[in-house]
Amino acid sequence: MNPTTTTDPRPGPEQAAGPDRPPPLLHVDDLRCHLPTRRGLLRAVDGVTLTLERGQTLGIAGESGSGKSMLVRTIMGIAPRAARVSGEVRFDGVDLRRLPAREARRYLGRHIAMVFQDPSSALNPVVRIERHLTEGPRHHLGLSRAAAREKAVQLLEQVGIPEPRKRLRQYPHQLSGGMRQRVTIAMALACDPALLIADESTTALDVTVQKQILDLLQRIQRDRDMAVIMVSHDLGVLAGRTDRIAVMYGGQVVEEAPTPTLFAHHRHRYTAALLEAIPDTARPRHSALHTIPGAPPDPVALGPGCRFAPRCAAALPRCSTDVPHLEPAGDDGHRYACFAPTGLRERP
Amino acid sequence: MSSVMQPAPPTGSAAETPPTASRAARRGAKLPLWVGIGWIAGLALVALLADVLPIAGYDEVVGAPMQGPQLTGEPLGTDAIGRSVLSRIVYGARASMAVGLTAAVLGLVVGGFLGLLAGYFRGVVEATIDILAEVVQAFPPLLFLIALAAALRPSLASLTLALAALIIPSFARMTKGSVVAQSSREFVLAARAMGASHWRIMFREILPNALMSIVAFSVVVMALLIVIEGSLSFLGFGMPMPYPSWGGMVAEAKDRIASHPSLTFIPAFFLFMTVYALNTVGDHLRRRFDVEQSQL
Secondary structure (H helix, E strand, C coil), X not given: CCCCCCCCCCCCXXXXXXXXXXXXXXXXXXXXXXXEECCEEEEEXXXXXXXXXXXXXXXXXXXXXXXXXXXXXXHHCCCCCCCEEEEEEEECCEEHHHCCHHHHHHHECCCEEEECCCHHHHCCCCCCHHHHHHHHHHHHHCCCHHXXXXXXXXXXXXXXXXXXXXXXXXXXXXXXXXXXXXXXXXXXXXXXXXXXXXXXXXXXCCHHHHHHHHHHHHHHHHHHCCEEEEEECCHHHHCXXXXXXXXXXXXXXXXXXXXXXXXXXXXXXXHHHHHHHCCCCXXXXXXXXXXXXXXXXXCCCCCCCCCCHHHCCCCCHHHHCCCCCCEECCCCCCEECCCCCCCCCCCC | CHHHHCCCCCCCCHHHCCCCCCHHHHHHXXXXXXXXXXXXXXXHHHHHCHHHCCCCCCCCECCCXXXXXXXXXXXXXXXXXXXXXXXXXXXXXXXXXXXXXXXXXXXXXXXHHHHHHHHHHCHHHHHHHHHHHHHHHHCCHHHHHHHHHHHCCCXXXXXXXXXXXXXXXXXXXXXXXXXXXXXXXHHHHHHHHCCCCHHHHHHHHHXXXXXXXXXXXXXXXXXXXXXXXXXXXHHCXXXXXXXXXXXXXXXXXXXXXXXXXXXXXXXXXXXXXXXXXXXXXXXXXXXXXXXXXXXX
């Protein structure tokens, strides 16, 4: 683990651009986001370390309350003002957290962009679509109003909205849900970001529209060679559309692997339970659906030991007292944190 | 008197007709609104054109004193000195509305800005503005204004500024509530995620969404200010000497109310109608643009 006491935002030694290796696009190191509440300290994100290279897609999976939305918001720097954040967020080698606010804001929307979950509330109801799309390019890229408007038309065409010029003059309530989500995607793409974060961006849509939007995102990503972080509670959304998946529970990453490996050779009990919970049409009719008993842990009152232990069917006595750490399994980057993994016998 | 400083909650009046009511009933329910709009528009027009209208000056003696409304001659009669009641009503309207409007606008700009700051930044900023607002609102308003009038030489400017100062805390509180509600909406977070500065978010994202509630509120505030100004003038501490005022006219005529009731009731009627009109229109606007009820 690298010490995080440096105050210098410029690349550290292990991330420096060298003749052999450019820094990863995004490197998150021991990121924590704690919110003081009346009931105690809410550990929404509690020590997450991730790396993402250019052009890769990382999926972040987990239940509601696992901290995945808070994680990406902390990465972007838009966590609640009262939150205490520690750790590093290195984008292209630069620690965004150590930058003064005005510098950090230059990255937001320009190099890192976010697509939000509910398009109806992510768009300002009293602002026309044109201004939604041109604000970013005019501010970050310095485009003139006319140039930005042309760019907006192109963006709308790219996301598959017909009659783009007519749509520019309209207000958000005049568009359907699917179109609004396409507009938010277009907004995120406006300044050609290197990293796109999609936070549950299809949850508020119906299934047919969901597939269209996901296909669109995939196509755009391929065309622009853009890195994508896709946050979802739905593993089905992440399968086949991501290079790697990180499973989060209780504010921590409990397993991370290349996507095929995660589905075929997962080790953590929570991952196994998640996959089992997916309804399987091959099973006989009327068989009971597998659920995970209990509820996600209270982020204010986390017990000792593994956070999943209270709900884990295979929990050992050790699981309630010692905290498992992420250990590698195999050489393809698969890591997991479990004392009683599936598919293996208990580790010493 | 402090209860007067908080505008009354919306009366459950006209626009509450159920959707199943007949079209005529719904149109009838809108009648008070149209009366209100018509009155305000008419009064504003007359007040603006006062100088070019064929009426006497407000200080001119035009005939025998204490004459009631006549068909030929003065339509509304003359007062104790023989001045035209009609002219004094018209010029009084101009004075009252000018003071009311200016004080309301001043209150809106200053109070609205303070409310925007308090609602967006929260924390220390909000606490400070809250405390200042409470201190000012704790003052009994009429007493404060009377003391001010006694201490300084009353002028239109000092009256307007004093009224504005009294109404700023109400605007600040109202705006703060609206801004706090808007700040939690997701497009504000989205704007932050696009790198917008605090000022940009406040003025280009939050304020446009809060604006209509503030405007509706300010119409009701104007009604309040006209009542306060009328009360002050009635007591003799309002409009400085040359300017006529409805409240002042009531004060002058109240001793002769038994013999010449029109002199008292005409200015009182105008006061009543103006406040009623502003309240009705303001209520209607408030109901239409209440963010929680509308789909915006």
